[in-house]
Amino acid sequence: MEKETFRYDNTIVRKFAFATMAFGLIGMLVGLTAALQMVDPWFNFLTPWLTFGRIRPLHTNAVIFAFVGNGIFMGVYYSLQRLLKTRMWSDALSNINFWGWQLIILSAVITLPMGLTSSKEYAELEWPIDIAITLIWVVFGLNMMMTIIKRRERHIYVAIWFYIATFVTVAMLHVVNSFELPVSFFKSYSAYAGVQDALVQWWYGHNAVAFFLTTPYLGLMYYFIPKASGRPVYSYRLSIVHFWALIFIYIWAGPHHLLYSSLPEWAQNIGVVFSIMLLAPSWGGMLNGLLTLRGAWDRVRESAVLKFMVVAVTAYGMSTFEGPLLSLKNVNAISHFTDWTVAHVHIGGLGWNGFMTFGILYYLIPKMWNTKMYSNKLSDFHFWIGTLGILFYALPLYWAGFTQSLMWKEFTEEGFLAYPNFLETVTQIKPMYAARAFGGSLYITGVIVMIYNLIMTMRQGTFQREEEASALPLAKEFKAEKGEGWHRVIERKPIQFLVLSLVAVAIGGAIEIIPTMLIESNIPTIASVKPYTPLELEGRDIYIREGCNNFHSQMIRPFRSETERYGEYSKAGEYVYDHPHLWGSKRTGPDLHRIGAKYSDSWHYNHMLDPGSMSPGTIMPSYPWLFDNELNLEGTPAKIRGMQTLGVPYAEGYDQIAVEDLTYQAEAIALGLEKDGLQVLPNSEIVALISYLQRLGTDIKVKDGQAAMVTN
Amino acid sequence: METIVGIEIYPIISFIIFFTFFIVVLAYLVIQRTEYFDKMSMMPFDEEKPSTNKI
Numbered sequence: 171m172e173k174e175t176f177r178y179d180n181t182i183v184r185k186f187a188f189a190t191m192a193f194g195l196i197g198m199l200v201g202l203t204a205a206l207q208m209v210d211p212w213f214n215f216l217t218p219w220l221t222f223g224r225i226r227p228l229h230t231n232a233v234i235f236a237f238v239g240n241g242i243f244m245g246v247y248y249s250l251q252r253l254l255k256t257r258m259w260s261d262a263l264s265n266i267n268f269w270g271w272q273l274i275i276l277s278a279v280i281t282l283p284m285g286l287t288s289s290k291e292y293a294e295l296e297w298p299i300d301i302a303i304t305l306i307w308v309v310f311g312l313n314m315m316m317t318i319i320k321r322r323e324r325h326i327y328v329a330i331w332f333y334i335a336t337f338v339t340v341a342m343l344h345v346v347n348s349f350e351l352p353v354s355f356f357k358s359y360s361a362y363a364g365v366q367d368a369l370v371q372w373w374y375g376h377n378a379v380a381f382f383l384t385t386p387y388l389g390l391m392y393y394f395i396p397k398a399s400g401r402p403v404y405s406y407r408l409s410i411v412h413f414w415a416l417i418f419i420y421i422w423a424g425p426h427h428l429l430y431s432s433l434p435e436w437a438q439n440i441g442v443v444f445s446i447m448l449l450a451p452s453w454g455g456m457l458n459g460l461l462t463l464r465g466a467w468d469r470v471r472e473s474a475v476l477k478f479m480v481v482a483v484t485a486y487g488m489s490t491f492e493g494p495l496l497s498l499k500n501v502n503a504i505s506h507f508t509d510w511t512v513a514h515v516h517i518g519g520l521g522w523n524g525f526m527t528f529g530i531l532y533y534l535i536p537k538m539w540n541t542k543m544y545s546n547k548l549s550d551f552h553f554w555i556g557t558l559g560i561l562f563y564a565l566p567l568y569w570a571g572f573t574q575s576l577m578w579k580e581f582t583e584e585g586f587l588a589y590p591n592f593l594e595t596v597t598q599i600k601p602m603y604a605a606r607a608f609g610g611s612l613y614i615t616g617v618i619v620m621i622y623n624l625i626m627t628m629r630q631g632t633f634q635r636e637e638e639a640s641a642l643p644l645a646k647e648f649k650a651e652k653g654e655g656w657h658r659v660i661e662r663k664p665i666q667f668l669v670l671s672l673v674a675v676a677i678g679g680a681i682e683i684i685p686t687m688l689i690e691s692n693i694p695t696i697a698s699v700k701p702y703t704p705l706e707l708e709g710r711d712i713y714i715r716e717g718c719n720n721f722h723s724q725m726i727r728p729f730r731s732e733t734e735r736y737g738e739y740s741k742a743g744e745y746v747y748d749h750p751h752l753w754g755s756k757r758t759g760p761d762l763h764r765i766g767a768k769y770s771d772s773w774h775y776n777h778m779l780d781p782g783s784m785s786p787g788t789i790m791p792s793y794p795w796l797f798d799n800e801l802n803l804e805g806t807p808a809k810i811r812g813m814q815t816l817g818v819p820y821a822e823g824y825d826q827i828a829v830e831d832l833t834y835q836a837e838a839i840a841l842g843l844e845k846d847g848l849q850v851l852p853n854s855e856i857v858a859l860i861s862y863l864q865r866l867g868t869d870i871k872v873k874d875g876q877a878a879m880v881t882n
Numbered sequence: 883m884e885t886i887v888g889i890e891i892y893p894i895i896s897f898i899i900f901f902t903f904f905i906v907v908l909a910y911l912v913i914q915r916t917e918y919f920d921k922m923s924m925m926p927f928d929e930e931k932p933s934t935n936k937i
Contacts, residue, residue: 253925327925393926402923407911414907418900440893677899681892689889 174322174643177636178251180538182264184633186244187534189272190527191621193240197232198614204229205607208758209600214791219283221791223717227294228282233519234292236275238383241527243267245390246333248534250314253330253393254321255641263313270306274299285715286356290371290750292378293347297358300348307344311337318664322641326664328409332389334664335417335671339381342676347374353812354805361816364745365432365693368753369686373424373679380420383518387526391459391483398475398533404461412454417671419448421678426497429506430727431753432742434692437682445497452490459483474549478529481557485521489514507723507757510571513564520560520613528552528620535624541631548623556616562609570602579731587734592760593785696743699869701818704806704828705835709862712855716793721758724866737764737867744869747818759790764867771839772846774860796856803829803853835861
């Protein structure tokens with residue numbers, strides 16, 4: 171048989187490299203803005219589009235899907251071709267993948283500041299974009315699987331197993347988590363409610379970390395560290411065992427985001443146990459990466475690429491040690507809702523994902539432009555300032571997390587809360603927020619230096635659009651070697667591999683989610699819990715639009731420090747009509763689950779108009795537009811019908827009179843405010859929001875006449 | 883699945899699947915010859931070399 175000549179496509183890698191750099195910078199700048207907003211609310215710029223609640227999801231989506239996402243594609247498109255000795259199966263699909271992904275990012279940049287959000291973390295993008303994501307992801311997977319099938323290298327290197335597992339699991343996670351019912355062009359309600367929605371959300375959310383931020387980058391690690399160092403991976407055996415262990419175990423860890431919440435305890439405990447077990451395969455990966463460099467540390471000293479990769483893998487090890495620790499219930503009792511979680515996320519994000527991406531960029535750009543790095547001094551500078559940035563980011567937040575948590579929990583000798591005013595705990599840690607913003611700006615400085623350095627490198631070189639290579643095609647009939655192990659058989663059959671991986675990752679989700687859905691005793695019914703009134707529903711949608719769940723939680727844990735501060739701890743049955751749930755994962759402000767009937771309507775009016783007037787020194791921004799905007803009541807009947815479809819027991823035909831009920835309730839609130847000297851239009855958004863806030867947590871001590879019309 | 887009574891059969895089934903799978907994987911890794919793994923770990927460097935296909 172004759173050798174075939176073909177060309178690797180570098181143009182698609184270049185496109186993704188540019189997008190990675192651009193969105194890295196943009197996503198981090200949005201993050202810096204958010205960080206500054208927590209030091210001084212002035213940085214919300216008094217405009218709805220740039221408030222913390224709206225740009226925090228923009229930051230997370232940008233750095234995860236735009237920065238790391240493009241980074242994944244960059245690394246996968248480069249390594250896949252070379253490991254399989256073939257060009258990508260379809261240049262057209264490669265380009266649809268690229269342009270489709272960037273269009274999705276653009277749609278996020280437009281819709282998220284507009285408040286068009288589902289509120290579900292790392293899945294905020296509304297349903298039309300969810301469909302687009304599915305289509306583009308299928309395009310990516312199809313291109314990748316066909317390239318694997320048409321390969322000229324029979325055996326599939328471990329990096330590619332990680333890519334396959336990534337593709338299949340992200341598809342599963344996205345589809346299941348995105349079960350939502352559209353009620354208008356850019357608004358939908360989660361098909362799940364309350365506890366189930368929270369479980370699905372964090373099954374998804376944790377596995378977004380696992381299969382979007384970890385597995386593809388482990389695959390890239392298995393390719394780029396050997397390439398950059400000239401050393402083969404330390405133990406191929408270890409890579410096999412830790413791959414399967416990782417994808418089997420990771421999926422079950424989701425409930426560690428819901429410890430001490432209303433999630434049934436059996437599900438919480440599964441999450442804890444599997445999170446601890448996860449330490450082993452994660453560290454298997456870390457050790458494999460680091461030990462690949464044993465005996466070659468002198469090369470690390472001289473190479474910025476290797477320095478970045480070593481710190482990346484180390485940060486991965488730190489993160490995957492800290493994660494299981496944070497999953498222990500006693501540790502989680504301290505860390506949950508605090509900045510400790512944020513610090514943990516950023517060790518992984520800045521250290522593992524960021525630094526690995528930089529290492530790959532520093533490796534790929536000179537290679538593809540057939541030149542040397544423009545300035546080794548600048549790449550070294552980037553390394554050091556980036557590392558300092560990570561330290562200045564994380565350490566102040568560890569301090570802040572501990573300080574705030576301990577303040578929340580402290581009691582006086584007489585048995586009262588030592589810091590009953592939540593704001594006191596925020597004021598205490600503002601200097602840490604400033605230090606964190608400083609750390610972030612150091613990190614961004616490094617990124618800017620990198621972009622400059624890479625541009626100058628590209629200028630001095632010549633871009634190699636394609637690289638010629640040659641290899642024998644796969645023989646049509648392949649005779650298996652005698653005694654070939656079954657695993658080698660599967661390695662040669664990518665589709666079976668894909669199906670096996672899907673089975674492995676589906677088990678965890680099924681065992682956790684299905685019983686929670688089907689077995690009623692998991693969510694004990696509370697008879698006094700009734701659906702939201704139409705006005706309250708509209709108010710809830712405003713809460714979602716403004717992203718309030720990004721800094722307020724709605725989950726009171728069964729600790730005395732919480733019941734003293736917030737009221738009765740939260741029961742599963744209270745959330746049955748919450749499509750989606752709004753438990754939140756961070757308390758930048760206090761928990762709101764039982765804010766209902768705690769403050770007067772006038773207090774809420776003044777607080778939303780100017781939080782500083784009610785809470786001096788607050789970092790909460792003002793929301794003056796809620797007073798000028800009127801509700802769009804045309805959409806209300808559709809919302810009621812949507813909720814009915816999802817099982818919320820509004821009376822038959824209630825959508826026809828919903829607006830009437832809404833107006834009645836709104837006018838009563840407006841009248842009350844007027845008595846306190848506050849002018850407001852009954853149909854204004856603030857009235858709806860007030861009605862929602864006043865409803866929160868009152869169901870278990872219901873007053874007559876408050877509930878909406880329901881069937882029995 | 884009407885009640886939570888007896889639910890433990892599902893985690894037990896999962897455990898059996900996991901356990902069996904990993905025993906098999908570990909057995910395979912121990913039995914398999916080292917030359918195969920050495921060859922696989924060299925794959926990122928094989929760009930210049932011919933593929934592992936046999937004619």
